[in-house]
Amino acid sequence: xTVPNIVTIRDLTKTYQQGEINVTALNNISLDIxxxxxxxxxxxxxxxxxxxxxxxxxxxxxxxxxxxxxxIDVTRLNESDLADWRNQNVGFVFQSFNLIPVxxxxxxxxxxxxxxxxxxxQRREQVNTALELVGLLDRRxxxxxxxxxxxxxxxxxxxxxxxxxxxxxxxxPTGNLDSASTQEALGILQSLTRTAxxxxxxxxxxxxxxxxxxxxxxxxxxxxxxx
Amino acid sequence: xxxxxxxxxxxxIVRWRSTLATVLGIALVVAVFVLLRALARGIExxxxxxxxxxxILVVRKGSQAESGSIVTREHFRTIQYLDEIARNERxxxxxxxxxxxxxxxxxxNGTGEANxxxxxxxxxxxxxxxxxxxxxxxxFVPGKxxxxxxxxxxxxxxxFEIGGVIxxxxxxxxxxxxxxxxxxxxxxxxxxxxxxxxxxxxRENYSSILLRPADxxxxxxxxxRLERDKRLALRAExxxxxxxxxxxxxxxxxxxxxxxxxxxxxxxxxxxxxxxxASVASRTREVGTLRVLGYSRRAIVxxxxxxGALLAAMGGVVGCLLALPLNGYATGTMDFQxxxxxVFQFRVTPDLMLMGLAFSVIIGVAGSLxxxxxxxxxxxxxxxxxx
Ligand SMILES: Nc1ncnc2c1ncn2[C@@H]1O[C@H](COP(=O)(O)OP(=O)(O)O)[C@@H](O)[C@H]1O
Ligand SMILES: [Mg+2]
Numbered sequence: 001x002t003v004p005n006i007v008t009i010r011d012l013t014k015t016y017q018q019g020e021i022n023v024t025a026l027n028n029i030s031l032d033i034x035x036x037x038x039x040x041x042x043x044x045x046x047x048x049x050x051x052x053x054x055x056x057x058x059x060x061x062x063x064x065x066x067x068x069x070x071x072i073d074v075t076r077l078n079e080s081d082l083a084d085w086r087n088q089n090v091g092f093v094f095q096s097f098n099l100i101p102v103x104x105x106x107x108x109x110x111x112x113x114x115x116x117x118x119x120x121x122q123r124r125e126q127v128n129t130a131l132e133l134v135g136l137l138d139r140r141x142x143x144x145x146x147x148x149x150x151x152x153x154x155x156x157x158x159x160x161x162x163x164x165x166x167x168x169x170x171x172x173p174t175g176n177l178d179s180a181s182t183q184e185a186l187g188i189l190q191s192l193t194r195t196a197x198x199x200x201x202x203x204x205x206x207x208x209x210x211x212x213x214x215x216x217x218x219x220x221x222x223x224x225x226x227x
Numbered sequence: 228x229x230x231x232x233x234x235x236x237x238x239x240i241v242r243w244r245s246t247l248a249t250v251l252g253i254a255l256v257v258a259v260f261v262l263l264r265a266l267a268r269g270i271e272x273x274x275x276x277x278x279x280x281x282x283i284l285v286v287r288k289g290s291q292a293e294s295g296s297i298v299t300r301e302h303f304r305t306i307q308y309l310d311e312i313a314r315n316e317r318x319x320x321x322x323x324x325x326x327x328x329x330x331x332x333x334x335x336n337g338t339g340e341a342n343x344x345x346x347x348x349x350x351x352x353x354x355x356x357x358x359x360x361x362x363x364x365x366x367f368v369p370g371k372x373x374x375x376x377x378x379x380x381x382x383x384x385x386x387f388e389i390g391g392v393i394x395x396x397x398x399x400x401x402x403x404x405x406x407x408x409x410x411x412x413x414x415x416x417x418x419x420x421x422x423x424x425x426x427x428x429x430r431e432n433y434s435s436i437l438l439r440p441a442d443x444x445x446x447x448x449x450x451x452r453l454e455r456d457k458r459l460a461l462r463a464e465x466x467x468x469x470x471x472x473x474x475x476x477x478x479x480x481x482x483x484x485x486x487x488x489x490x491x492x493x494x495x496x497x498x499x500x501x502x503x504x505a506s507v508a509s510r511t512r513e514v515g516t517l518r519v520l521g522y523s524r525r526a527i528v529x530x531x532x533x534x535g536a537l538l539a540a541m542g543g544v545v546g547c548l549l550a551l552p553l554n555g556y557a558t559g560t561m562d563f564q565x566x567x568x569x570v571f572q573f574r575v576t577p578d579l580m581l582m583g584l585a586f587s588v589i590i591g592v593a594g595s596l597x598x599x600x601x602x603x604x605x606x607x608x609x610x611x612x613x614x
Contacts, residue, residue: 057519083522083523084521086519086520086521087520092520094516094611098611100516102237102238107233107234115522159520
């Protein structure tokens with residue numbers, strides 16, 4: 001059985017100009033990610049994990065190289081097309097949740113859908129489905145400050161999946177969570193790959209978190225290392 | 228496309244500590260703006276309400292105001308029996324020779340004295356001005372030292388209550404009634420018998436003549452006839468035109484409204500800008516998150532513009548509410564031609580309040596333009612990294 005690649009990266013390089021010196025965050029990286037994979041991205045701090053994730057998710061641009069997601073070279077999309085593309089194709093989970101404090105759980109999850117053509121009723125259905133999936137339907141009218149950290153991150157996961165994107169990226173999503181909440185969040189991400197066919201790319205420091213993944217790759221000084 | 232309005236609304240409310248001062252500042256600006264305009268409206272309304280399109284006012288050529296005009300008794304005799312003048316059911320020509328005088332009277336609030344107009348009128352003069360109605364007490368008896376004052380004026384001058392006394396030099400006039408002039412210029416006057424006024428104030432002549440021509444043709448004929456007669460040196464014009472020229476007194480107030488409005492709104496724009504910059508600065512990560520979710524730069528600009536407009540509109544609503552209780556409140560201002568105090572009513576009308584609200588929204592949008600652009604220019608990555 002051949003599984004199509006959802007992400008194809010070729011000769012990807014990213015350098016930052018910091019005053020006089022050039023910092024190479026990613027050095028000539030090539031990588032294929034199959035649809036349905038739960039890929040964990042590990043490596044020491046500063047090794048370029050976030051940079052790689054950001055480029056795949058279309059929030060940052062490489063200095064050179066190619067990054068195709070579902071056949072589309074995201075490095076060539078203009079800014080507004082890229083914004084639309086992100087909205088439709090990528091779910092983003094942050095380390096610090098990044099929920100909008102003045103909006104309820106429901107309203108936070110609904111945010112990406114407001115950019116779509118869905119009707120109010122369709123939006124409500126999708127938001128409720130997403131919240132149900134993370135087990136927080138009964139908390140939908142709570143503000144982020146009325147939720148625990150673990151619940152906030154689950155709301156953020158619901159927000160990431162509400163548009164039904166093929167790809168979910170998470171940058172140290174459990175960095176601010178206790179171990180029980182960590183297990184819960186990772187379990188949800190894992191079930192998304194297993195039952196919903198999503199592809200998850202997750203940056204983590206934690207080997208126990210990495211154990212949830214189907215494959216793990218390591219970055220060091222901007223380069224992929226084999227183990 | 229855009230973020231929901233509740234998002235902006237809640238952000239304004241959540242940040243109430245930093246927004247309150249700005250909201251109140253804008254409220255003050257809007258209140259001042261609305262009130263000054265309301266006053267200008269009142270002045271215009273008073274003049275507009277005053278004239279009767281059928282009446283003609285005759286004053287001396289070159290006189291700006293009735294109080295500075297002299298019309299002799301001879302003039303009056305000449306004009307009185309002209310064919311153009313309408314007659315009442317008793318066959319009397321509808322014409323009134325009147326004396327307009329300025330006396331000084333103490334203000335009720337103790338801030339010294341101010342000039343006020345006394346008009347000596349005749350029964351015909353009262354027929355010519357049906358909008359003036361007795362509301363309290365009785366009319367003056369001809370030949371007696373009695374005066375009926377405008378109720379609005381009575382509220383502003385000491386001794387103008389019924390039973391009170393208006394003093395002028397040695398002379399004393401008993402106040403026997405109050406009239407209401409329906410917001411017209413006569414609401415700034417006190418009326419007494421014309422002949423009695425001439426005798427008390429020792430005037431040989433009159434100030435003006437008010438008359439009613441038989442019809443429109445008669446009116447035009449009369450005006451040209453009087454204009455042509457160089458001997459008389461009189462100016463005849465429709466009463467409406469005369470009073471609409473007096474509306475010029477609203478111009479300084481409008482200029483003041485413009486200047487004050489401009490100066491204060493510049494301040495308010497900067498206050499709004501300050502608040503919005505602070506709001507953007509404390510929400511850079513939020514902006515980054517929205518961008519990651521797919522919101523465009525344009526959506527971010529719009530979002531902060533709307534938020535600024537909303538903030539300012541709150542101030543606008545408060546400002547209108549502050550101004551509203553003064554609706555109908557009468558105040559005096561110096562008439563620049565007679566130097567007499569004229570009474571005006573603030574007229575806070577719905578359209579003025581809408582103008583005030585629109586004004587506040589403009590302030591809000593102007594103030595949030597630069598902060599909104601700053602928010603939209605933030606690169607997504609930078610926004611995500613700032614904690
Ligand atoms: N905006 C930036 N400007 C300059 N250097 C940066 C910037 N972002 C990241 N870097 C550098 O790129 C390298 C990789 O960063 P990052 O991808 O955040 O690493 P990781 O997520 O693995 O900790 C680091 O050396 C970091 O200092
Ligand atoms: Mg990182």
